[in-house]
């Protein structure tokens with residue numbers, strides 16, 4: 022038993038913190054009408070990919086850094102804490118899908134490009150936000166060369182900026198994975214008015230778009246990728262809880278009412294103490310899930326679902342408390358409180374609700390008991 | 392980072408198992424001879440076990456069907472005994488620890504009084520020095536185990552001229568001393584007596600029963616409460632003891648009640664919370680192995696675990712429907728093992744309102760976390776700086 026971060030982990034976290042503290046600036050978003058493109062979405066990317074973050078868990082054989090998921094959350098904790106806008110989420114998702122579904126040749130072709138700044142996205146959910154593996158939202162048909170895809174997907178993170186998109190599509194009654202070039206004729210990408218303006222989320226429509234099938238596609242690809250995406254969202258959420266806690270604590274020490282700092286009132290103190298407890302709890306679950314995924318532990322899926330359900334739900338609570346503690350100023354567009362409030366809510370829906378992850382938890386336990 | 396616990400083939404475990412094979416049905420006294428009733432204490436009392444070794448020893452004790460020593464003699468082995476290692480004299484250790492470690496002398500904690508428990512610093516029991524004795528007078532209440540305890544850990548006021556927290560001292564008293572009367576109090580479960588009130592009427596306490604120095608009582612008491620809270624972070628239903636959310640989930644699955652949608656989602660929530668407490672316990676273990684002091688984890692852990700236990704007990708009860716409102720009809724199965732006091736959901740359910748009262752109420756704990764961890768302003772206490780005897784006058788006046 023060793024529930025402590027190594028010096029290497031702490032070092033990685035510190036250097037990531039230094040980078041985001043210097044480079045992330047959310048102030049352009051604090052004017053109505055702004056979107057990710059105003060807040061360094063592209064500028065940050067060149068540096069992030071240079072740091073190797075998008076390939077951090079990609080095996081060295083494919084040009085990645087071959088590091089663990091614990092290393093990954095050191096970084097995601099920092100991008101999540103600062104809401105750093107960049108296509109990191111989409112690229113991680115696309116790269117994991119490639120890692121799980123691609124053949125050796127395909128992985129060797131695509132994954133090494135990550136270090137040159139390749140941007141990817143993964144299109145899984147349909148327009149209802151369902152990840153149902155039997156829905157024929159996109160259908161693949163054999164063509165002269167490769168396949169043609171037809172249909173629509175939504176809630177595709179970072180699709181508009183991606184160089185290529187991995188798309189799940191129906192072929193012979195099962196969902197396989199295909200890769201589509203962003204410039205391919207017939208591909209239409211629409212940026213959605215996603216409420217979390219620190220993230221780019223899109224709908225894609227495919228009208229007979231040329232696609233290459235990922236040759237190792239199978240029904241375990243999505244659960245494998247999903248567990249990793251749970252980890253990413255949970256790590257963002259846990260770090261976000263800490264961020265809004267710290268902001269609210271600072272504010273509670275400064276803001277005076279009735280002759281005392283508002284942090285002297287128990288109604289405020291107790292809310293903050295509760296969030297402090299939740300913050301510890303979420304961080305512990307995230308680290309456990311990262312360890313379990315790194316070790317391929319038999320409870321890895323369980324750990325990932327627990328972390329995502331808890332952290333995202335508690336993030337919603339904490340960001341709401343945060344606005345309450347700030348008072349009316351916290352309800353303005355010019356403060357960043359709402360950015361966290363919105364990130365929290367969007368994180369709790371993007372891959373299905375916390376309740377749906379809890380359903381996964383129960384199913385895994387029922388399966389273990391049987 | 393590594394969340395694996397020592398396995399079955401761990402050489403440390405095999406050694407412990409060998410001893411149990413050679414000594415079937417051991418007494419606690421025999422376990423104490425091995426240093427296994429408080430393994431983390433240094434020799435000769437314990438074996439200076441790190442957190443993993445302690446975990447192994449606990450596991451093996453449970454396997455023999457025995458209750459864990461520190462649930463039988465919680466105050467002696469968990470909360471207070473360790474203070475003797477830091478503050479006690481060698482003579483005190485020799486006098487008090489062997490009986491505690493063998494679980495032959497049960498200890499109790501004489502802190503709370505009728506006039507207040509949260510505001511412990513305002514306690515009124517006095518200990519007046521007379522020659523080589525102190526004379527103790529006062530009234531303690533909510534004292535768990537006082538009816539069968541041999542040793543009482545007493546906080547009393549030795550100097551009423553000093554401000555409330557500064558005039559307190561700690562004593563280890565013989566519960567059979569003349570002048571001590573123990574009256575059981577029936578708690579709301581109506582089950583076997585949990586706590587008592589204790590009258591101290593001119594009790595003669597030898598001067599060498601003072602632990603540490605005069606005036607150190609508050610400091611030592613706070614350390615003891617902190618130690619106690621770390622222990623309570625565990626995922627059991629009441630103060631870390633008894634069945635956990637894993638057991639609840641097993642029971643709900645085994646009985647098919649898990650398919651009730653009104654139970655299902657909440658059971659998952661409780662399960663996740665239980666796993667969090669398990670992880671926080673592991674973090675405590677790691678901190679101890681790495682020699683880091685128990686800080687935030689203790690208070691935060693209890694802050695999370697007390698309401699968790701209440702939610703879990705409520706769910707266990709609700710899953711049984713109206714039948715659960717009859718005494719003792721537990722239908723949810725529990726694994727066959729020695730749980731100590733909390734051996735069924737029914738008792739845990741009717742007991743668990745105490746979760747957020749004992750060892751610091753939830754409100755007081757939230758204050759501790761807000762003030763000590765987050766650095767928020769302290770609650771005002773108009774009595775904190777005054778000589779204690781003046782504060783009793785003010786409160787008396789306020790009450791008029």
Ligand SMILES: Cc1cc2nc3c(=O)[nH]c(=O)nc-3n(C[C@H](O)[C@H](O)[C@H](O)COP(=O)(O)OP(=O)(O)OC[C@H]3O[C@@H](n4cnc5c(N)ncnc54)[C@H](O)[C@@H]3O)c2cc1C
Nearest residue numbers: 500501502503507508509533534535745748749750752754
């Ligand atoms: C089952 C059980 C076993 C116990 N065993 C022992 C034992 O062995 N030895 C022992 O000494 N004591 C024991 N206690 C007593 C326990 O420590 C006290 O009950 C506790 O400290 C609270 O004190 P009180 O009951 O006097 O409540 P009070 O202090 O009168 O509190 C009443 C209410 O006021 C709230 N309150 C008080 N101060 C504040 C504040 N500053 N801010 C906000 N709210 C506040 C409390 O949270 C509570 O809700 C036990 C209690 C229980 C329930």
